Amino acid sequence: xxxxxxxxxxxxxxxxxxxxxxxxxxxxxxxxxxxxxxxxxxxxxxxxxxxxxxxxxxxxxxxxxxxxxxxxxxxxxxxxxxxxxxxxxxxxxxxxxxxxxxxxxxxxxxxx
Amino acid sequence: xxxxxxxxxxxxxxxxxxxxxxxxxxxxxxxxxxxxxxxxxxxxxxxxxxxxxxxxxxxxxxxxxxxxxxxxxxxxxxxxxxxxxxxxxxxxxxxxxxxxxxxxxxxxxxxxxxxxxxxxxxxxxxxxxxxxxxxxxxxxxxxxxxxxxxxxxxxxxxxxxxxxxxxxxxxx
Numbered sequence: 001x002x003x004x005x006x007x008x009x010x011x012x013x014x015x016x017x018x019x020x021x022x023x024x025x026x027x028x029x030x031x032x033x034x035x036x037x038x039x040x041x042x043x044x045x046x047x048x049x050x051x052x053x054x055x056x057x058x059x060x061x062x063x064x065x066x067x068x069x070x071x072x073x074x075x076x077x078x079x080x081x082x083x084x085x086x087x088x089x090x091x092x093x094x095x096x097x098x099x100x101x102x103x104x105x106x107x108x109x110x111x112x
Numbered sequence: 113x114x115x116x117x118x119x120x121x122x123x124x125x126x127x128x129x130x131x132x133x134x135x136x137x138x139x140x141x142x143x144x145x146x147x148x149x150x151x152x153x154x155x156x157x158x159x160x161x162x163x164x165x166x167x168x169x170x171x172x173x174x175x176x177x178x179x180x181x182x183x184x185x186x187x188x189x190x191x192x193x194x195x196x197x198x199x200x201x202x203x204x205x206x207x208x209x210x211x212x213x214x215x216x217x218x219x220x221x222x223x224x225x226x227x228x229x230x231x232x233x234x235x236x237x238x239x240x241x242x243x244x245x246x247x248x249x250x251x252x253x254x255x256x257x258x259x260x261x262x263x264x265x266x267x268x269x270x271x272x273x274x275x276x277x278x279x280x281x282x283x284x
Contacts, residue, residue, distance in 0.1 A: 008133075042163075079116075079138075079163045080115070080116040080119065080134060080135055080138045081135055081138050081139045081142070081163065082135045082136045082138070082139035105133060105135040105136065106135050107133065107134060107135055108116050108120070108134060
């Protein structure tokens with residue numbers, strides 16, 4: 001089940017997020033043999049990627065946890081805008097599901 | 113001027129609202145450059161690399177220049193009108209949540225906020241902003257208007273360093 005969640009990121013700051021992939025009844029999905037991908041784009045039609053979120057499925061696969069860690073340098077060169085993002089999970093058969101999506105708000109910072 | 117700085121100025125001028133942030137304003141400004149172009153007959157565009165609002169330099173067609181302070185005034189007002197449109201819509205859609213402003217226990221008096229009155233006030237405020245916007249657009253167009261024909265030459269020399277269109281032949 002896709003959840004809407006807006007991420008607030010500040011230029012030059014680190015970003016650590018943890019998502020829980022769950023079914024419609026709220027049960028965490030067993031992410032054994034799943035991999036996660038996620039990108040930030042300016043718009044849905046943008047061919048370029050602003051940021052690769054590089055989501056990682058947590059080693060406790062049954063808990064459905066997906067971690068996103070972006071370093072300060074990763075957010076340094078992003079434009080100030082309300083971009084879009086989503087995170088998907090894929091299993092070995094190629095079946096994919098969107099876990100979370102929303103806006104990726106990039107805030108300016110005085111010290112970058 | 114950079115889009116982020118324009119967005120920051122708008123955010124502050126609106127009183128730093130909690131329901132909208134600088135990224136959302138910056139996004140709106142880029143997405144609605146067309147409104148600005150239509151209003152003031154310009155050809156601004158969003159640079160695909162820098163994401164800044166640019167236009168062709170009128171003095172050198174091979175160069176581009178960033179949006180200037182005169183156009184920013186109009187763009188800001190366009191956003192402010194949009195912002196109050198959003199507030200009106202939010203108020204209209206929240207008719208089922210009315211806040212109490214006064215409750216008197218023994219006298220059984222309950223005074224509620226009237227969404228209709230708030231809506232009316234917001235609408236009047238937005239209407240005033242819309243009128244302001246029209247006025248500023250008219251002033252902008254007036255400041256950029258040039259005569260269709262100039263018969264003869266000026267007897268006073270124009271200052272040639274502002275814009276080439278103001279250059280006239282000087283006859284002492």
